[in-house]
Amino acid sequence: MTKTPVSVIGLGRMGATIAEIYLREGHPTTVWNRTPAKAEPLLAKGARPAATVAEAVAASPVSVIMLADDTVVRASLESATSELDGRTIVNLTTGRPDEARELGDWLAGHGAEYLDGGVLGVPQTLATPESVIIYSGSTAANQRHGEIVAALGTARYLGADHGLASLNDMAILSGMYGLFSGYFHSVAMVDSEGFKAAEFTKDLLIPWLRSIVDVLPTLADEIDSGDYPVNFSNLDVNVAGIENIMRTSRSQGVTDAPLVPLRDALAAQQEKGHGEASFSRAVEELKSSE
Ligand SMILES: NC(=O)c1ccc[n+]([C@@H]2O[C@H](COP(=O)([O-])OP(=O)(O)OC[C@H]3O[C@@H](n4cnc5c(N)ncnc54)[C@H](OP(=O)(O)O)[C@@H]3O)[C@@H](O)[C@H]2O)c1
Incomplete structure (x- = not known):
């Protein structure tokens, strides 16, 4: 079965491991990072490069974001507003409930579905049951792309309110x-x-x-x-x-x-x-x- 194409935005310690997991699982994977050199090991394993966040969002129906904080996430997505319509954004960056709700509303205004989550784990435990991913937001996006979250560990969906996972x-x-x-x-x-x-x-x-x-x-x-x-x-x-x-x-x-x-x-x-x-x-x- 063809796997859902996924884009990974942010290739720090967590993001690079997440991209590797999707590649290993056979998802066509597009990657973006502010410092492009960090993408190179992933490109060697078959990832496709995106030159901008907008290009990454456009490349896949679902994008997984793992950046330093939610201020960086918002700024990055603001550079991609033209590509957001019809996409699903899964943001696993650690953040606060108010930031998650604000981002959910803003993304809805641009036609995108939003899932907000947090990872209870470290890069080494990702994709094992030991890592727990709590997430909440769009029920439709969860039905469509819940497997993208589940690939990263034990996934716990907490409901439609974008702020519940961060809380x-x-x-x-x-x-x-x-x-x-x-x-x-x-x-x-x-x-x-x-x-x-x-x-x-x-x-x-x-x-x-x-x-x-x-x-x-x-x-x-x-x-x-x-x-x-x-x-x-x-x-x-x-x-x-x-x-x-x-x-x-x-x-x-x-x-x-x-x-x-x-x-x-x-x-x-x-x-x-x-x-x-x-x-x-x-x-x-x-x-x-x-
Ligand atoms: N590490 C863990 O064990 C762990 C566990 C659970 C949750 N988390 C959460 O996961 C998130 C990422 O953590 P991490 O350990 O992967 O951090 P990290 O290795 O420091 O990576 C941070 C990422 O954010 C990017 N970034 C920072 N400032 C930016 C900016 N102004 N514009 C664009 N990109 C920017 C960095 O890009 P550059 O490469 O260009 O610097 C890098 O891709 C955090 O929210 C953290 O709380 C981490």
Whole structure:
């Protein structure tokens, strides 16, 4: 069966790997990059060169974009407005929901269907189930070109609203940075007594964090119920625990700053009379922030 021709716009670390995957899968593949030299290894493997973004968009019914950010994406597409009518644009560049919605409206105004997505993976894991591609936007484009996204990993379509994928992407990355914040703080604490990060991380921290990840679905059920029943520990116990960690941290000469926002959220819920509820009630406090 003939494979859908695809254009790949942006051949950085991710884009070049994406183009390689389409070539390997037998899609006629056209490529464009600001720095043309990066296209050369792909041309040697059978990709067709496009001299401009407009040429790339015109070459295929669907274009996959992987550029530095959504400002660059918008500027690149603005140079191709004459070719957008009837095309599908799949933008996998990491961006915000407001940018995705704006781009979706702008593309619709030029007759193009739009899918916006984010990649939870690295170049090395693309095209394996380990890479998850979350995306949202035009249902018609998803029906027609969903396979183009699915070729890059485990594809999860989240609905017609262009902003939904970026919202989920940003939320997942927030979870990741929360983990890094706690990680860097814990390493700084033990470093104050000369413990090496490697040993502490491998032998002590990782086994504990792995077991904690398994607790999250139970916390999710508490949150979804809206009642915050206690399965593990209540809010009072956690405020006291966090304050102990903060005191220890300060007395070791290490800032307690990474823990302040969580302690404050839990303490605010305590003040509202929820000390006996599960500590997952922190979510209620975060939701009420401006
Ligand atoms: N790398 C990862 O592991 C990873 C994982 C998940 C998501 N992402 C996301 O994927 C996107 C690309 O990341 P990457 O790692 O592939 O980045 P990268 O290797 O730095 O590539 C950036 C791409 O953007 C192009 N670009 C930058 N500024 C431009 C401009 N003003 N005009 C035209 N083109 C421009 C670059 O062109 P030149 O070659 O000419 O510089 C290059 O093609 C980002 O949104 C990133 O957040 C990356």
